[in-house]
Amino acid sequence: MLSDLTAGALADAAARRESVSYADVERAALDQIPALNALEFLAPADRIKVIAEVKRASPSRGDLSAIPDPAALAQTYAAHGASTISVLTEGRKFKGSLEDLRAVRAAVDIPVLRKDFIAEEYQILEARAAGADLVLLIVAALEQDVLSRLNTFALSLGLTVLVETHSREELHRALEIEAALVGVNARNLSTFELDRDLFGTLVDEIPTGTIKVAESAVRNADDVRHYREAGADVVLVGEALVTSDPAATLTSFLEI
Numbered sequence: 221m222l223s224d225l226t227a228g229a230l231a232d233a234a235a236r237r238e239s240v241s242y243a244d245v246e247r248a249a250l251d252q253i254p255a256l257n258a259l260e261f262l263a264p265a266d267r268i269k270v271i272a273e274v275k276r277a278s279p280s281r282g283d284l285s286a287i288p289d290p291a292a293l294a295q296t297y298a299a300h301g302a303s304t305i306s307v308l309t310e311g312r313k314f315k316g317s318l319e320d321l322r323a324v325r326a327a328v329d330i331p332v333l334r335k336d337f338i339a340e341e342y343q344i345l346e347a348r349a350a351g352a353d354l355v356l357l358i359v360a361a362l363e364q365d366v367l368s369r370l371n372t373f374a375l376s377l378g379l380t381v382l383v384e385t386h387s388r389e390e391l392h393r394a395l396e397i398e399a400a401l402v403g404v405n406a407r408n409l410s411t412f413e414l415d416r417d418l419f420g421t422l423v424d425e426i427p428t429g430t431i432k433v434a435e436s437a438v439r440n441a442d443d444v445r446h447y448r449e450a451g452a453d454v455v456l457v458g459e460a461l462v463t464s465d466p467a468a469t470l471t472s473f474l475e476i
């Protein structure tokens with residue numbers, strides 16, 4: 221499944237490249253105002269922080285929410301305490317786009333993450349050109365040399381990298397590239413099963429000073445508490461926000 225998602229994302233990037241060349245997107249990326257330092261926004265604090273996601277649909281859950289105005293949703297998230305906005309830009313299964321990312325970027329003054337299946341430099345340039353401050357790199361989708369190369373490339377553009385892991389081996393690969401922002405995703409990308417305890421089994425191996433993000437499977441405030449008690453600095457939440465009153469739900473998450 222992950223290889224299909226990545227192959228689809230690469231094919232879509234290749235299609236966009238027909239009209240926007242590498243040189244064009246590089247110029248647009250370098251013309252942007254500097255990226256916000258997401259590590260400052262997500263730094264450990266005496267309360268949990270939330271990366272709030274703009275998520276219309278997913279392979280595991282199908283359609284979640286139409287989200288006619290992603291900018292307005294992002295403004296609601298920001299107004300109710302989100303520290304960063306995640307925008308799913310994958311079009312085939314998640315019904316997202318770079319247009320969503322641009323709209324969100326223009327609407328909020330907190331960091332914006334391009335959440336996609338990134339496997340080449342062109343996609344990172346697209347992210348920066350659209351105003352992203354962070355990109356996601358999924359360890360399971362990348363050979364170690366490619367992970368390292370893309371991480372270095374993203375950092376060179378001033379981006380922050382969220383390095384996503386699903387196992388001890390992947391976590392060690394993330395630490396090998398000295399990731400400053402490490403995510404443990406509860407969703408098994410082959411079976412889509414959720415394991416809220418995975419974060420807790422890996423967290424002790426994440427060094428002090430590294431920001432620890434628990435990704436996926438937050439459905440209510442108890443789940444946020446569970447991740448917080450296990451040691452999460454940040455939770456990344458999609459479905460629970462887009463399928464409810466996002467202001468009330470986010471407020472309840474930040475009260476724990």
Ligand SMILES: O=C(O)c1ccccc1NCC(=O)[C@H](O)[C@H](O)COP(=O)(O)O
Pocket residue numbers: 273275278279280281405407409412435436437438456457458459460
């Ligand atoms: O959400 C999916 O079904 C999915 C399937 C395959 C790869 C990635 C997938 N989701 C991306 C994410 O990581 C989540 O959108 C994010 O962590 C939020 O998860 P949730 O709060 O459970 O919606």
